[in-house]
Structures are given as structure tokens and as C-alpha cells.
Amino acid sequence: MTNESSNTGAPVVLVVDDTPANLGLVVECLEGKNLRVAIARDGDEALRRAELVLPDLILLDVMMPGLDGFETCRRLKAMEKTRDIPVIFMTSLTQTDEKIEGFRAGAVDYVTKPLQMEEMAARVNTHLKLRSLQKLQEEQNARLQREVKTREQAEEALIEVVNGVRNVSNAIAHDLRTPLTELRSRLEVLTLTLRREGNEDTLPELEVALSDVDHVISIFNALLRLAEIDAGVRRSGFLPSDLGSIVSDAVEFYQPVAELRGIGLSLQCEGDLTTVGDPLLLAQALGNLIDNALKFAREEGEIKLTARRLGDTIAVSVADDGPGIPDAEKPKVTDRFYRGDASRGTPGMGLGLALVKSVATLHRGSLGLADNQPGLIATLTVSCAV
CATH class of the missing domain: 3.30.565.10 (Histidine kinase-like ATPase, C-terminal domain)
Structure with a gap:
């Protein structure tokens, strides 16, 4: 890596060019814009540097010995760690089919040699901003996914608790309905016995007790009907x-x-x-x-x-x-x-x-x-x- 700007929070640009003069001009221009710069002199070195430094943007020469820019770009896009890094080609090639080949390789833009430094700096700045927005969106999406997962887990836990409570209430309703029905029968028998014997003093209290038992039984019956409906058996x-x-x-x-x-x-x-x-x-x-x-x-x-x-x-x-x-x-x-x-x-x-x-x-x-x-x-x- 070359001498970096004192602004350690600035974006990093990897410049790949086999011509020292071009490297010097580009590095000087970018550092003058308060950007940090890393350099590589061929395609193989660019692949190693890109994976190590993980720059925010790559300026890539097309015509280089060994791996040319097109192939280097294709390999960058094939690697998981570098596939999302935007690549801008620096080239003297101006034919339409050559530009199309570059875009197919994965480039986002072109600057034409001989380089116009202000134009190059403007394009770099534009794509760095786009990259920053993309990262921000990815972070927000990741955070939202974590929140959704957390809420889903909380919802599943809550549903499990609710179902557990509901199952307990249904079991209680089912188990208590029979003894309550028996209790009601005994109270009814006692009421009839007292009425035959002419003992009217306690009949009003027994009738209130019967009414209370009927009310409780109706609650249990309603709970059991709800349980059947919830289970879908109805x-x-x-x-x-x-x-x-x-x-x-x-x-x-x-x-x-x-x-x-x-x-x-x-x-x-x-x-x-x-x-x-x-x-x-x-x-x-x-x-x-x-x-x-x-x-x-x-x-x-x-x-x-x-x-x-x-x-x-x-x-x-x-x-x-x-x-x-x-x-x-x-x-x-x-x-x-x-x-x-x-x-x-x-x-x-x-x-x-x-x-x-x-x-x-x-x-x-x-x-x-x-x-x-x-x-x-x-x-x-x-x-x-x-």
C-alpha cells in the first residue's frame, strides 16, 4: 500500500496499472481528494491485494501483461469476498464491443486514457457514494432480518406459552366437568327430597347453588367447544x-x-x-x-x-x-x-x-x-x- 491519507476513515481505492507513470498520477490525484490508495502492478497482484485490503473501489487497467483487466475483473467477481466491490476500467479501448465485454466482466464504469484526472475523480466519487449507500442498505437489511428473526422466535415462544396455557385450561375444563355434573345431580336430588318432605327453608339456597353450578358448567362447556374449534376437529x-x-x-x-x-x-x-x-x-x-x-x-x-x-x-x-x-x-x-x-x-x-x-x-x-x-x-x- 502507498502512503495513505491522514484521514484513516476515508474510503480505500485499489489502483491496478502496470505503468508506473500512470500509477503515480492516479495516486496523487486520489490522495489529493483525501482518499486512501492501495496499488497493484498486474492482475495476480490485484487479486491478492483486493482480497487482503477489501477496498471500497478498484480502478483497473485493461491492457496488462499476464492477466488482462477483463479476466482480472471476472476473477474478482467470482470471489465471495470481492464480488461486490465496484470496478472502474481505465482503458484506451473505445470500441463498443470492447466496452460491452468489460461490462459483462462486471465493471460498473469506464474512464478513457489518456486520463482526465478531474473526470476520473468525479466518477470515483460517484461510485464510492453509491457503494456507501449500498453498504448502508445491506446493513439495514441485515438488521431488519435479525429483528424479524428475533420477533419470529419471540412469537413462536409466545404461541407455545399460550397453547400451553390453553391446553391446561382445556384439560382442567374436561376433568372438572364430570365431578361438577355429579355435584349438580346430587344437589338436584337433595332439592327434590326436601321439596317432598315439605322442608322449604333451605330450598332457595339450594336453587342458588344449582344456578351457580350451571353457570360454571356452561363456562367449561364453552371452553371445551372452543378447544374443539381451535383444534379443527369440528x-x-x-x-x-x-x-x-x-x-x-x-x-x-x-x-x-x-x-x-x-x-x-x-x-x-x-x-x-x-x-x-x-x-x-x-x-x-x-x-x-x-x-x-x-x-x-x-x-x-x-x-x-x-x-x-x-x-x-x-x-x-x-x-x-x-x-x-x-x-x-x-x-x-x-x-x-x-x-x-x-x-x-x-x-x-x-x-x-x-x-x-x-x-x-x-x-x-x-x-x-x-x-x-x-x-x-x-x-x-x-x-x-x-
């Missing part, structure tokens, strides 16, 4: 179904409840609503949406259901005129056991919308929540295909 129950009939039956089932509260419950169906799915799960999901709307609808208010086909999907919307759900809570209300501020004073266990979302996912659909101004529009979409 797809075995898929069959051609008329979603219009399922919605109509759900509306008919909840009609008496709506009438007791003076709430209008209407349904409008549009188009062919035939799909392939699990009719029991779809009925439960729609029932949850209607039940949720009934909880929050205003007295003497109205709940409107619409079912329509949209291309390859069917959308069922349930619109009420209640308080609705704040935008900040919409992403959370489908989480299991989540209870928003508006629902804390109403009966429920925070699994209704979670189950609806799981049923939608199982049917390659989604659950959307939108403002009804006032109220909420909950839209269950399902795919018409298997």
Missing part, C-alpha cells in the same frame, strides 16, 4: 347447510325474549345462502350474537338481522341500538373472558364473542364489529366453499 361436522334457515330458526327462538322486553326483532335474507359448514356451531354463533344484542338493546328498541351473499361469502349482520362498543375495546372484546365496561353489570362470562370469532375462523370467515350510531353492528362472515 370440521368433521361440515355439511351443506342453508344459513338462511339457521338464522330464521335463531330469530324464532329468541322472539319471545325480545317481545317480553318490547324489542323488535326482524330478519331480511337476500340471495342464495347455502354454505358448507357445521350447522350446530353456526346456530350457536348466531344465537350468541342475538343474545348479546338483546342484552344491550334499548327497551322498546329494535334489532335488525340481515343475511346476504357477497360473492363467495355469506354475511350475517346483527344491528342493535344499545351503547355500542368503544373503538379502543373492539379489538379486545373477542378475547376470552374479556368484559368491557358496558357489560360488567350484565350476565355473561366473556366467552360469547370469542366463540363467534372461533366459529368464523373455522369457516374461513371473520367477525366484524362496527358502529351503528347508536349501537353495534356485529357481522359474521363465512366462506361458501369447504
Whole structure:
């Protein structure tokens, strides 16, 4: 390497030329531009120097004894450590096919002999800037790849933890459902016995206990249904179904409840609503949406259901005129056991919308929540295909 500039952070340019006079002029010009310079006098030396120094740019003479510039460039581009270093040819060759051969060998530019030093310095400066930007982009890409990998690993670990917790909760639900059912049976037998004996004093407490046990059992049943849906085993129950009939039956089932509260419950169906799915799960999901709307609808208010086909999907919307759900809570209300501020004073266990979302996912659909101004529009979409 020649005497380098005192600016140790400056880019390094490897100059390859078998003519000492040319070397001297180029080195003097580049060092005058505060660049560091390394030199080589033939192709073989250029290959060794390039691999050792790893310059930021190479100025390469074409006509040299032994390895000419074209072959030297090809070998530089074949080596992993030097393939990305930009090469500028210095040549007196001016024919188009000779220039094309140089670009095919891997060069990024040409300067023509006799060299115009200011032009050469300008081209060197331009390609050094491009090289610097390329390195910066490569570093950013590498950093992004590391961040993506880290996030993927964190996501995998989180999914494993969530699945572990979910499996534990599912196992608990499964193991406790049987003794709870037995407990309920014993309480029911005790209630009947006391009623036959005319002992009415403790009956109210027993009835409350039965209600509490029923509530716990319903939670466990919901958890087990969610577990089956998450595992995908409920797809075995898929069959051609008329979603219009399922919605109509759900509306008919909840009609008496709506009438007791003076709430209008209407349904409008549009188009062919035939799909392939699990009719029991779809009925439960729609029932949850209607039940949720009934909880929050205003007295003497109205709940409107619409079912329509949209291309390859069917959308069922349930619109009420209640308080609705704040935008900040919409992403959370489908989480299991989540209870928003508006629902804390109403009966429920925070699994209704979670189950609806799981049923939608199982049917390659989604659950959307939108403002009804006032109220909420909950839209269950399902795919018409298997």
C-alpha cells in the first residue's frame, strides 16, 4: 500500500496499472481528494491485494501483461469476498464491443486514457457514494432480518406459552366437568327430597347453588367447544347447510325474549345462502350474537338481522341500538373472558364473542364489529366453499 491519507476513515481505492507513470498520477490525484490508495502492478497482484485490503473501489487497467483487466475483473467477481466491490476500467479501448465485454466482466464504469484526472475523480466519487449507500442498505437489511428473526422466535415462544396455557385450561375444563355434573345431580336430588318432605327453608339456597353450578358448567362447556374449534376437529361436522334457515330458526327462538322486553326483532335474507359448514356451531354463533344484542338493546328498541351473499361469502349482520362498543375495546372484546365496561353489570362470562370469532375462523370467515350510531353492528362472515 502507498502512503495513505491522514484521514484513516476515508474510503480505500485499489489502483491496478502496470505503468508506473500512470500509477503515480492516479495516486496523487486520489490522495489529493483525501482518499486512501492501495496499488497493484498486474492482475495476480490485484487479486491478492483486493482480497487482503477489501477496498471500497478498484480502478483497473485493461491492457496488462499476464492477466488482462477483463479476466482480472471476472476473477474478482467470482470471489465471495470481492464480488461486490465496484470496478472502474481505465482503458484506451473505445470500441463498443470492447466496452460491452468489460461490462459483462462486471465493471460498473469506464474512464478513457489518456486520463482526465478531474473526470476520473468525479466518477470515483460517484461510485464510492453509491457503494456507501449500498453498504448502508445491506446493513439495514441485515438488521431488519435479525429483528424479524428475533420477533419470529419471540412469537413462536409466545404461541407455545399460550397453547400451553390453553391446553391446561382445556384439560382442567374436561376433568372438572364430570365431578361438577355429579355435584349438580346430587344437589338436584337433595332439592327434590326436601321439596317432598315439605322442608322449604333451605330450598332457595339450594336453587342458588344449582344456578351457580350451571353457570360454571356452561363456562367449561364453552371452553371445551372452543378447544374443539381451535383444534379443527369440528370440521368433521361440515355439511351443506342453508344459513338462511339457521338464522330464521335463531330469530324464532329468541322472539319471545325480545317481545317480553318490547324489542323488535326482524330478519331480511337476500340471495342464495347455502354454505358448507357445521350447522350446530353456526346456530350457536348466531344465537350468541342475538343474545348479546338483546342484552344491550334499548327497551322498546329494535334489532335488525340481515343475511346476504357477497360473492363467495355469506354475511350475517346483527344491528342493535344499545351503547355500542368503544373503538379502543373492539379489538379486545373477542378475547376470552374479556368484559368491557358496558357489560360488567350484565350476565355473561366473556366467552360469547370469542366463540363467534372461533366459529368464523373455522369457516374461513371473520367477525366484524362496527358502529351503528347508536349501537353495534356485529357481522359474521363465512366462506361458501369447504
